[in-house]
Amino acid sequence: MDRPKGLGLTTILMALCNVLIWATIKPGRPPYTQRMWLFFTFCIWIGYLFIWFYWEGKNWARIAVLLVSFTSIVNLFSWNTISLSPALQTTPARIVLAARAVLGAALLYWLNTGPVVDFFKRDRVVVPPQFRG
Numbered sequence: 580m581d582r583p584k585g586l587g588l589t590t591i592l593m594a595l596c597n598v599l600i601w602a603t604i605k606p607g608r609p610p611y612t613q614r615m616w617l618f619f620t621f622c623i624w625i626g627y628l629f630i631w632f633y634w635e636g637k638n639w640a641r642i643a644v645l646l647v648s649f650t651s652i653v654n655l656f657s658w659n660t661i662s663l664s665p666a667l668q669t670t671p672a673r674i675v676l677a678a679r680a681v682l683g684a685a686l687l688y689w690l691n692t693g694p695v696v697d698f699f700k701r702d703r704v705v706v707p708p709q710f711r712g
Contacts, residue, residue, distance in 0.1 A: 582636070583695045589686060590634045593644070596679050597626040603672040605665070615666050638699040641690055648683035648690075655680050 600619050606612060629647075632640035654676060661676065662669045689695060 581698075583698050585689060586634070586695075586698075589682075589689065590630060592682055593630050593633070593686075594627065596675070596682055597623055597630065599671075599675045599678065603667050603675055605668045607665075612666075636699055636701070638702075641695075641699045644686060645690055648686040651676075651679040651683035652687075 600623055601616075604612060604615050604619060629640055629643050633644055658673065658676065661667055661672045664672075690699075
């Protein structure tokens with residue numbers, strides 16, 4: 580089965596949103612910033628691993644993207660608390676928050692359309708009802 584139209588675009592947009600996390604770290608106290616940078620780098624690499632399997636068409640990766648998309652929208656409730664964080668730059672963090680929420684909303688819709696679901700579930704063996712026990 581061919582890749583659904585938009586899979587490449589969504590993969591690129593997720594990769595860009597993933598790398599934007601680095602823009603949120605506030606430069607400042609060296610040990611704290613270095614630990615935050617290392618932690619965020621680890622999270623970004625884990626995100627790229629999931630994005631790779633999403634590109635490969637694994638259904639579990641589609642489900643993981645759906646869950647992250649939902650939490651990206653829910654994270655909008657932290658809009659006002661970002662400015663209180665000593666480790667995050669307020670404006671870049673809010674831009675990332677908004678971008679991830681918009682992409683998350685689009686992905687929640689698109690990843691549940693028929694052709695996309697069929698593409699991700701293409702490797703499953705379907706047993707016709709007459710052969711089920």
